[in-house]
Every structure is written in structure tokens, then in C-alpha cells.
Amino acid sequence: MHYGGIEAGGTKFVCAVGDENGNIIERIQFPTLTPEETIPKVIEFFQKHEIRALGVGSFGPIDINVKSDTYGYITSTPKTAWTNYPFLQALQKELNIPIGFNTDVNVAALGEVTLGAAKGMENCLYITVGTGIGAGAVVQGNLLQGFSHPEMGHILVRRHEEDSYTGKCPYHKDCLEGLAAGPAIEERWGKKGIELENNSKVWEMEAYYIAQALMQYILVLSPEKIILGGGVMKQQQVFPLIRENVASFINGYVELPPLEEYIVPPSLGDNAGITGALILAKQSEQ
Ligand SMILES: Nc1ncnc2c1ncn2[C@@H]1O[C@H](COP(=O)(O)OP(=O)(O)OP(=O)(O)O)[C@@H](O)[C@H]1O
Ligand SMILES: [Zn+2]
Secondary structure (H helix, E strand, O other), X not given: OEEEEEEEOOOEEEEEEEOOOOXXXXXXXXXXXXXXXXXXXXXXXXXXXXXXXXXXXXXXXXXXXXXXXXXXXXXXXXXXXXXXXXXXXXXXXXXXXXXXXXXXXXXXXXXXXXHOOOOOOOOEEEEEEOOOEEEEEEEOOEEOOOOOOOOHHHOEOOOOOOOOOOOOEOOXXXXXXXXXXXXXXXXXXXXXXXXXOOOHHHHHHXXXXXXXXXXXXXXXXXXXXXXXXXXXXXXXOHHHHHHHHHHHXXXXXXXXXXXXXXXXXXXXXXXXXXXXXXXXXXXXXX
8 A cells, every 4th residue: 555745846746656664656746837737637646546645745834733724725825826725625625535734844854854864863954945945843753833834944144244135035035035045046146046156155155144044943943963955955065164154153052963964965855855745644644
């Protein structure tokens, strides 16, 4: 018997069928169009396979509070076709199996803690720096959740002294996402991140912001491993800069594991999310 997983992103939906250990057997992807266009394709894929349960890691904001009337909905997303869309209910109606529902980043954290860079640990943080910045956390073996899911990308950071860019977040302007996500890099420097590889100032500034965020996450959550993924983090040269900045901000106040092992890329690569979704599927049966 197999499990299903969905990594629902702002640009594409990845769907996979896997085994009880999170191994992917078959995967397929669809562009994220409107729910009316995308969801029937997703349902058709899973109806072809006999799956026991499904796990969903979704872009957000989403409602993951099981006590809420809108549990399972995508809520106030800027992708207007999906605003207030009852995502979980639409899947449930057609598939009639247990479904676990959480954020893309929480699910990626679950993948990495179960089978990836944080395997064997109870606490880890998964951060994506892409079109937006988001983080998911496994804390004492559980996905972190309160009245809603964490929104760690929107924290405030101290400005780099050479940065006069106003910031791109529609809600806060110069929050972390507003200053350090891919679109902010592009607007500040006038080129996409991928074309700025050799501009050391870009990555020095990027590391300065990301490291401040990491300091705050470290002090609040005490993660055993920090995993940084997403498009911007494909710039591997930023990792040593982030580690240096984290060391300098923390300034010896807490003893950290060796930073090359502590702040790392996802060891499941681009499969962190979909693998976590398969694991969430299995957990949803219990
Ligand atoms: N190799 C790269 N180097 C630098 N920046 C990159 C690279 N690849 C993608 N980006 C930037 O990352 C952003 C896209 O992020 P990503 O590839 O993680 O996709 P996404 O899934 O849309 O993001 P999100 O997870 O925030 O929804 C864009 O702003 C893009 O310019
Ligand atoms: Zn913000």
C-alpha cells in the first residue's frame, strides 16, 4: 500500500506516490493555475494509485488549526484565485482518505528531520529563501504550530549600513522577506540573483540579513540543525558568510555546534518538501 504527497507551491504542484519510508516511487508536476484547473489533475493522479493516505505541504498563508471553521483553507494569499480556497476539503471530497495538511516549510522540515540533514534529531529548522522567505520547525519531534503556523520570514532586522533599499514586503516593507527574498535582491541590484553571483557586496548583505534572522531563531527555538533551502540559497558561497555573521552576532553567548555542520543546505535537495509530505501522509493515519 502506498502513500501520496503534494508539495503545493506558488508556481507548481509536485505530486508523488511513495512507500511508508518516504521513498518516492512516482512523481509528476502541474503548473499552479486556478484551483478549477489544477486540482482535478491532482485528484486524477492520486485516483490512479491506491494510496492509503495523503500529506500536503502548501504555500500559504493557510489555516492549519484543526479547531477552526476554515481548517484546511488557503487564506489570505496574494494569489487571488486561491484566496479562501477550501483546499483540504476539495481533496477529501474526492479521495476519502486521511489527509495531513501543513505548510510547505513545516513539511520540508519534517522531511529533513526524518530522512535528511537533521535525521535522528528532535529539533530542526527549515528555511526557504526564494520568492518569499518562510521557515518551518520541528520542535521536540512535532511540527511547530500555535494559533496558526509560524511566519518567520516577516521578522524585523537591523538594516545594513550601506543598504538604502526601501524593501519589498507589501505589509512591512523592510522586514526580512522585504529585504532578503529573491525579488528584493532583484529590485535592489537591478538584476536577478542568479546573475549577481560574482558581486560580493550582494552576498555580504544577504548573509548579514539571514544571519540576524538565524540568531533570533536560534535564541528562541534552540534548533539542533538549521537547513537553508530555496532558490537564493543555490548561491553556495553565501553559506560561509552566513556562518561568519552568525558567529559574530551570537558572540559566544550560547555555545553552538560547529557551524559548518549546523547551518547547511537540505540534504534531500529539492525533494525535502515532497518527502516530508509522504511522511506526513503516514502520520495522518495515526
Ligand atoms: N541560482 C539562483 N541564484 C540566486 N537566486 C535564485 C537562483 N534561483 C532562483 N533564485 C531566485 O529565487 C526566487 C525563486 O525562488 P524559488 O526558486 O525557491 O521558487 P519559489 O518556489 O517560487 O519560491 P517560494 O518557495 O518562496 O515560493 C527568485 O527570486 C529567483 O530570482
Ligand atoms: Zn513582511
